[in-house]
Amino acid sequence: MNFKLKDIVPQLITVLAVVLVFGFFTYNAQINMENRGIDFGYGFLSQESSFDVQFSLIEYDGSHSYFRAYLVGLLNTILVSVIGIIIATILGVIVGIARLSPNYLINKFAAFYVEFFRNIPLLLQIFFWYFAALRALPLPQDAEAMFGVFFLTIKGLYVPAFIWQNFNIFFYSIIAAVIAIIVIRAHAKKVQENQGKQIPVFLISIGLIFILPLLSFLIGGVRLSFEVPVLKQLATTSFIYEGGVSLPPELIALTLSLSLYTATFIAECVRAGIQGVGKGQKEAAASIGLTPNQVLKLVIMPQALRIIIPPTTNQYLNLTKNSSLAAAIAYPDLVLVFAGTALMQTGKAIEIVSITMFTYLTLSISISILMNWYNKKIAIQEK
Amino acid sequence: MFKYLKQLTSLVAMVAVLFTFTTESMAAKKSKTLKNTQKKGFVRCGVSQGLPGFSNADAAGNWTGVDVDVCRAVAAAVLGDANKVKFTPLSAKERFTALTSGEIDILSRNTTWTLSRDADIGLTFVGVNFYDGQGFMVRKSSGITSTSQFKDGISACTNIGTTTELNMRDFFNSKGISYEPVAFEKADEVVAAYDAGRCDTYTTDKSGLAAQRTKMKNPDEHIVLPETISKEPLGPVVRQGDAVWEDIVRWSLNTMIEAEEYGITSANADMMKTSDNPAIKRLVGAEGELGAAFGLDNDWSLRIIKQVGNYGESYKRNIADTGILPDRGPNQLWTKGGILYVPPAR
Numbered sequence: 001m002n003f004k005l006k007d008i009v010p011q012l013i014t015v016l017a018v019v020l021v022f023g024f025f026t027y028n029a030q031i032n033m034e035n036r037g038i039d040f041g042y043g044f045l046s047q048e049s050s051f052d053v054q055f056s057l058i059e060y061d062g063s064h065s066y067f068r069a070y071l072v073g074l075l076n077t078i079l080v081s082v083i084g085i086i087i088a089t090i091l092g093v094i095v096g097i098a099r100l101s102p103n104y105l106i107n108k109f110a111a112f113y114v115e116f117f118r119n120i121p122l123l124l125q126i127f128f129w130y131f132a133a134l135r136a137l138p139l140p141q142d143a144e145a146m147f148g149v150f151f152l153t154i155k156g157l158y159v160p161a162f163i164w165q166n167f168n169i170f171f172y173s174i175i176a177a178v179i180a181i182i183v184i185r186a187h188a189k190k191v192q193e194n195q196g197k198q199i200p201v202f203l204i205s206i207g208l209i210f211i212l213p214l215l216s217f218l219i220g221g222v223r224l225s226f227e228v229p230v231l232k233q234l235a236t237t238s239f240i241y242e243g244g245v246s247l248p249p250e251l252i253a254l255t256l257s258l259s260l261y262t263a264t265f266i267a268e269c270v271r272a273g274i275q276g277v278g279k280g281q282k283e284a285a286a287s288i289g290l291t292p293n294q295v296l297k298l299v300i301m302p303q304a305l306r307i308i309i310p311p312t313t314n315q316y317l318n319l320t321k322n323s324s325l326a327a328a329i330a331y332p333d334l335v336l337v338f339a340g341t342a343l344m345q346t347g348k349a350i351e352i353v354s355i356t357m358f359t360y361l362t363l364s365i366s367i368s369i370l371m372n373w374y375n376k377k378i379a380i381q382e383k
Numbered sequence: 384m385f386k387y388l389k390q391l392t393s394l395v396a397m398v399a400v401l402f403t404f405t406t407e408s409m410a411a412k413k414s415k416t417l418k419n420t421q422k423k424g425f426v427r428c429g430v431s432q433g434l435p436g437f438s439n440a441d442a443a444g445n446w447t448g449v450d451v452d453v454c455r456a457v458a459a460a461v462l463g464d465a466n467k468v469k470f471t472p473l474s475a476k477e478r479f480t481a482l483t484s485g486e487i488d489i490l491s492r493n494t495t496w497t498l499s500r501d502a503d504i505g506l507t508f509v510g511v512n513f514y515d516g517q518g519f520m521v522r523k524s525s526g527i528t529s530t531s532q533f534k535d536g537i538s539a540c541t542n543i544g545t546t547t548e549l550n551m552r553d554f555f556n557s558k559g560i561s562y563e564p565v566a567f568e569k570a571d572e573v574v575a576a577y578d579a580g581r582c583d584t585y586t587t588d589k590s591g592l593a594a595q596r597t598k599m600k601n602p603d604e605h606i607v608l609p610e611t612i613s614k615e616p617l618g619p620v621v622r623q624g625d626a627v628w629e630d631i632v633r634w635s636l637n638t639m640i641e642a643e644e645y646g647i648t649s650a651n652a653d654m655m656k657t658s659d660n661p662a663i664k665r666l667v668g669a670e671g672e673l674g675a676a677f678g679l680d681n682d683w684s685l686r687i688i689k690q691v692g693n694y695g696e697s698y699k700r701n702i703a704d705t706g707i708l709p710d711r712g713p714n715q716l717w718t719k720g721g722i723l724y725v726p727p728a729r
Contacts, residue, residue: 347504
């Protein structure tokens with residue numbers, strides 16, 4: 001009995017303290033808001049927002065609701081985070097492996113990159129890429145076409161738009177290819193386990209993913225045409241490109257700085273992971289006659305990933321949260337659109353900030369859950 | 384027995400009502416904000432992060448501008464010294480939260496008076512110290528001389544968290560022009576992006592355009608278009624719920640404007656004490672008991688005029704002489720063709 005009491009009392013005190021602190025803040029906020037005649041409520045979410053946003057993945061203008069504006073911001077945050085995570089991972093893995101390269105030049109260059117980019121504050125890098133790039137990029141009328149169809153200008157990157165006919169058939173052909181690849185892989189694994197024979201799965205997969213969509217063009221009636229951006233004059237010295245898709249420079253600068261910054265940390269995780277696998281493993285694998293490619297794929301990477309994944313998860317979370325610095329360079333993310341403009345127009349500070357916090361929390365936890373699931377999947381299966 | 388009880392209850396109720404009335408009127412005299420300000424010894428004033436002519440800090444950290452002068456006037460009235468002000472630079476996004484949360488006591492930050500701000504979010508606007516309207520700035524080389532030359536696809540740089548964003552939408556929608564809004568959090572970044580060529584036009588209040596133009600790499604390359612697309616009455620704001628403090632700020636501003644109307648300046652204020660005009664004598668504290676209503680002494684208005692000057696002096700010093708807007712436009716006294724008209728101090 002005594003023993004139990006000793007266990008419970010500190011817990012109770014902690015819970016009580018937490019409840020009291022929260023209670024005090026809630027009560028205080030309530031009293032103050034009442035005194036100043038501020039209403040509390042989420043009803044504003046359905047009101048008309050009456051402000052426009054520069055860049056949106058879903059249809060939106062000022063006649064939509066504040067909730068729609070919230071979705072616009074959220075999707076823009078997710079967009080920049082996903083692109084950032086993909087680029088940072090690819091770059092991070094390459095640089096991490098390069099740091100272990102026996103080639104002096106590659107090795108030192110990778111080390112220099114890591115030390116340079118991770119030691120400069122991120123906000124500064126964002127400003128640098130935005131304002132330095134803005135000043136360096138040409139005006140639309142002076143831009144040289146890349147491959148004849150891409151235009152990188154101060155007002156954004158203009159790329160041709162795809163115009164599909166029978167897009168659904170093309171889409172089905174890709175799904176069919178993916179299913180075929182999964183089936184062939186399973187079959188190849190069985191064949192190898194039973195007969196020790198190896199089927200060139202990789203080559204077959206590549207072939208399938210090209211041939212099936214190609215067939216959809218030849219016999220499925222799929223047609224693809226491009227809409228190339230064309231220069232349009234607004235005034236004597238002011239031009240834009242019309243048609244095609246335009247990516248705002250804010251998105252490009254933000255993605256670039258976030259990925260370059262986060263890639264340095266991922267590179268270090270990768271390097272640590274590879275170095276964490278015992279040297280004996282590599283030598284043992286080589287001694288049983290595996291090729292260097294097989295050594296990396298079958299022996300080193302499965303063990304290294306276990307070390308790499310947990311700290312890399314942190315970096316993904318950091319990147320997502322750092323994307324809120326977008327407000328500094330006018331990229332309309334959640335913070336700029338919702339916790340910025342919407343907060344200003346409605347004055348609902350507590351409501352909007354709490355929704356924004358909760359959203360970032362949900363985003364971070366989702367990434368965590370996904371990465372933990374992956375980590376568990378690649379962990380040693382105790383038999 | 385029951386009857387007595389009823390009488391007793393009504394008696395208690397009457398006493399309670401009387402009691403509340405008396406305590407309330409006493410509390411009114413003792414404004415909480417006023418008391419706190421006098422205890423601290425300085426006025427806490429929220430200003431912009433740097434808008435020449437309105438609120439701008441020099442290299443030594445001295446704030447100047449017509450918005451700054453409103454806070455200085457309050458400090459002169461309440462504390463006797465126009466320099467006893469603590470300025471807090473705020474972004475457009477932060478400003479109202481800073482005021483409602485009690486971090487500052489006056490928000491004097493080129494803030495537009497609108498219905499929803501006044502009614503909704505716990506704020507009270509006390510007056511107008513600058514009548515403004517939203518306009519557009521373009522590069523001279525673009526050949527645009529009027530907003531009627533705007534075409535589909537134009538990109539417009541501006542600040543977030545301002546009425547500008549809303550007016551811009553109304554304007555382009557009514558003209559049926561599609562546009563790209565590029566909204567930054569800080570004014571410096573808006574200017575930098577527009578100057579670099581990111582946007583075809585920069586839109587904000589015309590006074591702001593005139594002021595920011597002076598910050599450009601080459602101001603002569605830019606012009607402000609003649610059209611005004613909105614009404615932007617800018618003025619100081621206080622927290623809702625402190626009526627006395629509200630009155631002090633309102634009448635500090637009104638004193639400056641009325642002083643100009645009667646020709647009282649920082650130089651001649653003392654001599655005006657012997658004026659024949661009772662309105663002038665009231666303003667310089669030589670007649671009447673105007674300060675008593677706020678719980679202030681009788682020289683409060685004299686101190687404002689002597690230390691800060693009248694509205695005309697403040698305008699000349701901050702906006703006209705700095706070349707931002709030499710012409711006073713609507714911000715001229717009603718007696719001289721403008722719309723500055725304040726209730727009489729009596």
